Amino acid sequence: MADPEKLTTIISTKGQVILPKTIRRQRCWDAGTRLLVEDTPDGVLLKSASVFARTRPEDVFASLPYSGAPKTTEDMEAGIVAEAKRRHARG
Numbered sequence: 001m002a003d004p005e006k007l008t009t010i011i012s013t014k015g016q017v018i019l020p021k022t023i024r025r026q027r028c029w030d031a032g033t034r035l036l037v038e039d040t041p042d043g044v045l046l047k048s049a050s051v052f053a054r055t056r057p058e059d060v061f062a063s064l065p066y067s068g069a070p071k072t073t074e075d076m077e078a079g080i081v082a083e084a085k086r087r088h089a090r091g
Contacts, residue, residue: 019046 007020019029027048029035034049071079 007023009018009020011017024030029048036047036049038045038047
């Protein structure tokens with residue numbers, strides 16, 4: 001990457017900033033990439049925004065409710081093997 005001291009840009013009349021190509025390429029920031037903007041004591045920090053909304057475990061634990069006796073590890077492994085065989089036979 002080029003020397004960060006030498007990378008400069010200009011703010012447009014619309015407040016837009018063009019990031020140098022070397023930075024965009026290194027970060028894989030293509031057109032449409034969402035960035036978080038954070039004001040810090042040292043300047044402005046840009047970070048890639050998460051593609052997915054932040055969730056907590058308690059928000060998703062009950063997404064697949066199950067009623068019945070708890071499954072053992074052996075039951076779960078047998079189910080995985082059975083599904084793998086079914087998918088393999090299907091081609």
